Amino acid sequence: MNRGVRVTQTSTETKEAPAAPPRLLDNRQLRIAAGLVVVVGAAVALMYLFGGQPSGLLTQSLITGVLLGGVYALVSLGLTLIFGVLGIVNFAQGAMLTMSMYIVFFLATEWGLNLYLAAALTVPVMFGFGWLVQSTVLNRVMGDSTHERPLLVTLGLSLLIINVLLMVFGGRPVSVASPVEGSINVIGALVDVPRLIAFGGALAVAVALTLILRKTTLGLAIRAVAANDVGASLVGVNVKRIYAMTFGVGATCVAVAGGLMVSFTSLVPSAGEQFTTLAFVIVVLGGLGSIPGALVGGLFIGLVQTVGSLYLPGSGSLLLVFGIFLLVLFLRPQGLFGAKS
């Protein structure tokens, strides 16, 4: 059963993998990426020339947009994996993000750990959590054709997480100070250092995920399961175990996201929720299961939202985001980097 994951060259690549070293992006993806860069670049150039906005403001909004896009990409990377491989619409993604932020908060305040060390410790915890959720609960409700049951389970899971956090930590906003506060100046625009680190984290997670998927046996098994779970089990892959590993890896991405975002977030039990909807938009825009798609999609949405807010005040920029989303789906229903089914 093909769940719409980007596995175009799986069949050839699995045969020839030892011979040709796989690249991070294939030619088709490079063409799409180059096309996007041209379109965005042209739009930016037009705005500088005829946009009617002060150039300093425009530069600032571009940089802010890219950094915001990094945050969006971080949240979306785990989701695209879970969505793409397991076919689970994970509504608990935002709640899991909040959960990992609270774990970082706990480690940083109760144990006095450095923020980034606490974030690193959160990674195995969240992997274990994701693995446990998939192996004990979700694996049992995954039928052959229904998406609804796992969807409802993740919805319930998100309510459970949020309310347990509320019970344990209360609803008052808390915060964790970053050891590297402040901002640097880049061509007249401000770059907030914790956000820059988060952006670097998004790139690192994207590269790491791609390497895992392309170069390891686990990655091969994940791609096989995503392409055809029945076929994969016939050749000896333990499908349920791969499901659990995948959900665990997805939760790990969220842990990295939470660890890097907590220093610039007012932490309340519902803090992560606002990212869930946009993360789904980004995943579908980029193409289900596509790691570069989530990265590029996140950056694109971040840019559109921030630069758009110069022209359309208030939530007008969100209208623009959803408008472009619909347009892309109209032109490329499989998403920017998605495979044609």
Added chain:
Amino acid sequence: MVGLTACSGGGASAGAGDTIAIGAVHPLSGGLAGVGGMMNDGAALAVEDINEAGGIEALDGAQLELRDGDSQGSAQTGQSEAQRLISEGAVALVGTYQSDVTENVASAAERADVPMVIDVAVDDKIMEQGYENIFRIQPNASSMGQAGAETLAAMGETAGVDVEKVAYLHIEGAFGTSVSEAFTEEAEAQGIEVVSTVSYPATNFSDATTQVKQALSADPDVVVVTGYYPDNVLVAEAVQALNPDILGVFGIASGAFDDSSFPADAGAAATNVLSANYHYAATSERSQDIRERFEEKYGRPMETAAMLSYQAVEVIAAGLEESGSADPEALRDAIANTSIEDPLLAFDGPIEFDETGENKNATVIVMQSQDGEIEQVFPEEFATAELIFPARDQ
């Protein structure tokens, strides 16, 4: 504390009277559960204090009982909870923190002819329906915008600083728009020009740098801000990062700038940020005592919202004392004519309601975040610390 326990000797003999139920509708679960729970605790503490002091004397020491309703932050749920509480015999309601929920709860209370005292809800529209049973203690949005402009002008005059141009940054929606419109109108009358108005979305807002830079591009003297907690923290952080040459950041009805979590949360960005808002009277001994006991009992600071819930229960209790009856209609008339001296909030005078149900003396005072604490700085009579204005190094 001493005063209250001293009176409680008479409470035991009077305890034989009936209990009178007051319904409280707040968001006890969902995203606003933190503040909702705190407000419910504030109302519960008021009920406890009144009961300990002997209950309602005019009703033979009848005891009060607080019944909780959970709006879950949704208008429909709030309305059905209000109906449930009324049908269970609540003689009055307090609530609800959110304007849209309050609108629905108020309409339910009005239909049932049960008086409702709004603790927190800012929208002007709630009281424009011609309701007869609804009363509001805090100032509404437009009066806060207007008072904010007056205060800013007065503050500049006192400090000997010229405030000529301001940029307004507000959250999208009825709340932000109505405060900013009322501010702009009054500011013009005071000779202050609003040089730019920028609104930002209420959802999916996680970085304010672009909006703040946009507001600053018109070169204002002061940046005025209206919004809720997380977004206003982002605004303060963005102002700090951009480090503009302005006199200060001035919140009006800001959900963050006078919250006790704000100085720690925003760090250096909180330094000297000003906030014009309704606020508990830090200079009143009675409110100091209540805040101390609240913190002891519930283990967290009592913010202004919870003080308003406490005050709302006191208003209802005063109505019961004056009417000498637990009949909702008699209670309504008594509340409409009541006058509560020594309010727990920093207001212009006693709590008295006009014909629309708004508190005539509700107003704002100015707070400032100084050295990790929220201090009252203006006007003089409520000051707990000296105003620092210009609030930023120039």
